[in-house]
Structures are given as structure tokens and as C-alpha cells.
Amino acid sequence: MNRVHIKTYGCQMNERDSEAVAAMLRARGYRIVASEDDCDVLLLNTCSVRDAAEQKAIGKAGHLLARKRGDPDFVLGILGCMAQNRGAGLLDRLPDVDLIVGTQKFHRVPDYLDNLRAAREAGAPVGEAVVDIGEEAGSQNTIRDHMEGPDRRVCAFVSIQQGCNMDCSFCIVPTTRGDERSRPMDDIVRECEDLAARGAREITLLGQIVTSYGRRDYPHTGGVSPFVQLLGRVNAVAGIERIRFTSPHPRGFRQDLARAYSSMPKLGEHVHLPVQSGSNRILRAMRRPYTRERYLEIVASLRAAQPAMAFSTDIIVGFPGETDSDFEDTRALCEAVDYDMAYIFKYSVRSGTPAASMPGQVPEGVREERNQALLEVLRAGSLRRSQALVGTVQEVLVEGPDRTGLRFTGRTRANRAAVFEAAPRLVGHLVPVEIARASVSTLYGELVGADAGLQTAPGAASL
Ligand code: SAM
Numbered sequence: 313m314n315r316v317h318i319k320t321y322g323c324q325m326n327e328r329d330s331e332a333v334a335a336m337l338r339a340r341g342y343r344i345v346a347s348e349d350d351c352d353v354l355l356l357n358t359c360s361v362r363d364a365a366e367q368k369a370i371g372k373a374g375h376l377l378a379r380k381r382g383d384p385d386f387v388l389g390i391l392g393c394m395a396q397n398r399g400a401g402l403l404d405r406l407p408d409v410d411l412i413v414g415t416q417k418f419h420r421v422p423d424y425l426d427n428l429r430a431a432r433e434a435g436a437p438v439g440e441a442v443v444d445i446g447e448e449a450g451s452q453n454t455i456r457d458h459m460e461g462p463d464r465r466v467c468a469f470v471s472i473q474q475g476c477n478m479d480c481s482f483c484i485v486p487t488t489r490g491d492e493r494s495r496p497m498d499d500i501v502r503e504c505e506d507l508a509a510r511g512a513r514e515i516t517l518l519g520q521i522v523t524s525y526g527r528r529d530y531p532h533t534g535g536v537s538p539f540v541q542l543l544g545r546v547n548a549v550a551g552i553e554r555i556r557f558t559s560p561h562p563r564g565f566r567q568d569l570a571r572a573y574s575s576m577p578k579l580g581e582h583v584h585l586p587v588q589s590g591s592n593r594i595l596r597a598m599r600r601p602y603t604r605e606r607y608l609e610i611v612a613s614l615r616a617a618q619p620a621m622a623f624s625t626d627i628i629v630g631f632p633g634e635t636d637s638d639f640e641d642t643r644a645l646c647e648a649v650d651y652d653m654a655y656i657f658k659y660s661v662r663s664g665t666p667a668a669s670m671p672g673q674v675p676e677g678v679r680e681e682r683n684q685a686l687l688e689v690l691r692a693g694s695l696r697r698s699q700a701l702v703g704t705v706q707e708v709l710v711e712g713p714d715r716t717g718l719r720f721t722g723r724t725r726a727n728r729a730a731v732f733e734a735a736p737r738l739v740g741h742l743v744p745v746e747i748a749r750a751s752v753s754t755l756y757g758e759l760v761g762a763d764a765g766l767q768t769a770p771g772a773a774s775l
Pocket of ligand 1: 482483484521560561586626628659660661662
């Protein structure tokens with residue numbers, strides 16, 4: 313009973329939590345396996361941001377319980393946000409689940425599995441499900457272990473904070489992730505140094521509202537927020553070539569952060585800046601503490617710091633009360649910012665949030681229409697911005713083989729995916745790539761300079 317498969321739903325934070333659980337389990341002697349068909353323990357690390365994500369995980373768990381009926385030793389656990397949100401209530405729908413572990417208890421998973429294994433080996437009758445969704449002081453400090461793999465990991469994720477104290481009327485995250493808690497800056501920097509020593513060249517700092525990092529724990533010094541202080545320290549780590557972060561809040565973009573984009577070249581020319589809506593009326597109803605004018609001012613200040621700055625965002629369409637005119641404001645804002653990329657979400661009712669009981673819920677048909685209309689605006693803008701790069705030379709961090717295994721892939725400083733021929737020895741290096749053609753989301757090009765002419769024989773890209 314030691315082969316564990318972890319299936320992750322949702323955001324990069326969930327991916328990072330899963331990796332930390334996997335690393336803790338491996339240190340305890342469990343084998344982490346890629347196939348869900350050949351495992352003894354299956355852990356679903358879940359997402360609650362939208363109802364569809366919860367329904368998907370519940371459907372999957374229901375399906376897996378059928379397997380459990382044929383194999384009583386098979387262990388099924390539900391971890392993360394949905395476990396936190398629904399707790400023991402999940403057992404009404406999924407009575408035979410073995411483990412329900414919330415977002416502040418990931419580090420307890422190895423103990424719970426050890427106990428289950430010991431009980432099964434001793435022939436003890438199957439007991440009640442373990443449900444652990446309590447709060448735990450310091451739990452933010454437990455997401456720190458990384459998996460060692462045979463391949464060099466060029467891009468690594470580092471959790472800097474858990475929880476969220478914002479008050480967005482649509483969002484369930486403060487319930488599922490709890491209060492905002494930051495990790496000590498020294499621990500984060502040490503983790504980045506270790507990752508750099510193991511071959512990481514790009515670090516993505518993760519949190520629900522990263523720009524609020526450390527605001528209760530560290531003073532602003534000389535007008536510089538703790539988050540920007542942290543960026544400065546990670547920027548100084550030798551071996552790290554690029555720093556990204558997600559997800560920030562527009563509120564955190566003051567002069568100190570705009571200036572960081574001029575003074576810290578490792579930040580590149582990309583910002584993810586969630587806007588949610590382009591209508592001031594809807595922003596107020598969402599309890600977002602900025603206006604469209606302020607948002608556009610932030611965009612302008614970042615473009616002043618870095619003229620080539622590329623933006624991505626999160627947008628919710630069909631928030632309660634959103635009229636055609638509100639939606640047109642969002643469409644116009646998208647055109648004004650000229651995003652490279654956006655996650656567009658149809659508003660999803662989350663029980664217990666203020667927006668769930670607001671009047672003027674928008675019918676699904678209208679939400680879908682607005683979703684499609686906005687996707688089209690973004691697709692056209694993104695393609696235009698991509699094609700403008702044809703003929704330019706972009707600095708690309710080589711991450712590894714592409715999906716076909718025939719070429720290599722990496723990202724530009726502005727976070728665009730690029731595909732090109734290279735050689736395995738260039739993985740982890742910054743290389744110049746001349747862009748020959750572009751699709752909406754991918755650039756295709758050739759190495760230039762000293763490494764030009766490095767051909768990849770078919771199949772040779774696998775490391
Ligand atoms: N830092 C981000 C911000 O500024 O709010 C929060 C990231 S949140 C976990 C990810 C995204 O999910 C949000 O930006 C929002 O667009 C989307 N989202 C959250 N609640 C939603 C809901 N009820 N319906 C649809 N989308 C939602």
C-alpha cells in the first residue's frame with residue numbers, strides 16, 4: 313500500500329501544495345506514481361473557486377468509490393479547498409472516502425496514511441473517515457518541500473503566503489484558505505537558493521494575494537513594501553535568472569513595485585494584473601478597491617517603467633447585475649490594455665459569499681455569450697501582439713523538450729511560449745531565438761548567435 317497518485321485540480325498554488333505533499337510522502341517511503349490505475353492510494357487535491365471545479369472532483373471521487381468497492385484496500389483521500397469548504401458534509405455524497413484533509417493540514421497527510429496502512433496491516437476493521445479541516449498556526453511554513461526528479465527542474469514554484477484577507481463579494485478563497493499568513497522572508501530566500509543550487513533558473517512566487525506579502529510581519533522601509541523587499545532579495549540570488557509571481561492584486565501596484573520593474577531585470581516584461589471587470593459599478597459590487605481609471609493608471613505606470621510590458625488578467629463575466637453597458641466597459645478596457653492573455657471566468661455562484669444572494673443573477677446563456685465575445689476580443693489582440701514579434705529576437709529560457717519531443721520549448725521574458733530546435737545541453741540556459749512565425753499563444757523560431765545551427769535529431773530532445 314505504498315504507491316500514491318495525486319490528482320490536482322485548480323490553480324498553481326494547488327499544484328505546489330500537491331508537490332509538497334508528494335515530497336513529504338516520498339521522504340516517508342511512499343512511491344509517487346504517475347498512473348492512477350496502478351496506485352494503492354489516490355489523493356484528489358481539489359479546487360472550490362467555481363462550482364464546476366467542485367462538481368468535477370465530486371464526479372471523479374464517485375467514480376473511484378466504485379473501484380474501492382472491488383478493492384477495499386484502495387485508499388481515497390480528498391484534500392485542499394473543497395475538503396475545507398465541505399468538510400464532513402462530503403461524506404453524505406461520498407460515504408466511503410478515507411481522508412478529508414483541509415488546506416491547513418496538508419503536512420498531516422503522511423501521518424494519516426501511515427496510520428491507515430498500519431491499521432490495514434494489523435487487519436483492523438475499516439474505521440470512520442479521517443476528517444481534519446482545522447486551522448493550524450504556522451501551516452503556511454509547511455509548504456516548502458520539493459520533489460527531486462531525474463530531470464533538472466528549470467522553473468520552480470515557491471509558496472510565500474497562504475490565505476486571503478480581501479473581501480471580494482464573489483470569492484470563496486478566504487473561506488477555503490483562511491486568513492492571510494506569510495512565510496518568513498529568510499526561509500523563502502533560503503528555499504530559492506536551494507532551488508538555484510539544484511538547477512532552477514526561474515522562480516515563481518505564489519500566494520493568493522502576493523502583493524500583500526508580509527504586511528503584518530515586516531515594516532515598509534523607505535516606501536518599499538515587504539513584497540518588493542522580498543523581490544529584491546530573490547533578485548540577488550545567484551543562479552536565478554527570472555522571477556515571476558502570481559497572483560497579485562492591483563491594490564499592491566504602487567511606485568515601489570513599478571520601480572522594481574526598472575531596477576530588477578530578472579522580473580522580465582510581464583505582469584498578471586487581475587481586473588475582474590471594466591465597469592466601476594460592478595467593481596464596487598465586487599468590493600474591488602479600485603476603479604477602471606486607477607487600473608489604467610497602473611498599467612500606464614508599468615508601461616512607463618518597461619515599454620514592452622505584456623499584461624495578462626482575470627475577468628469575471630456575468631457578475632450579478634452586470635448589464636450590457638457594464639459588459640461593454642469590460643470589453644473597452646480589454647481593448648485599451650491590449651492584453652497578451654486572460655483567464656475569463658463565467659460568474660459562478662459560491663454559497664456563503666455576498667454575491668450569491670445579490671439580485672440580478674445573469675442567465676447562463678448571457679454569461680456564455682459575453683464569455684465568447686470577450687474570448688474573441690482577446691484572441692484577436694493576442695494574435696496581433698504575437699505576430700508583431702515575428703522577425704524580432706527574443707531571450708528564451710530553455711525549459712526542456714516540447715510536447716512532440718522533437719523540439720524544445722521555453723518562455724520569453726514577456727512569458728510567451730516559444731518552440732525551436734536546440735540541444736539538450738541548452739536546457740536551463742537563456743538563448744536568443746529569432747521568431748519566424750506566431751500563433752495566438754506560441755512563437756516558433758530559430759536559435760541565433762553562438763548556438764545557431766544546433767540541430768535536434770528527431771527524438772533527440774528527450775533528456
Ligand atoms: N489575486 C486574485 C485577485 O486579484 O482577486 C485572486 C485569484 S482567484 C483565486 C482566481 C480567479 O478566480 C479570480 O481572479 C477570479 O477571476 C476567479 N473567480 C473567483 N471567484 C469566482 C467566482 N465565484 N466565479 C467566477 N470566477 C471566480
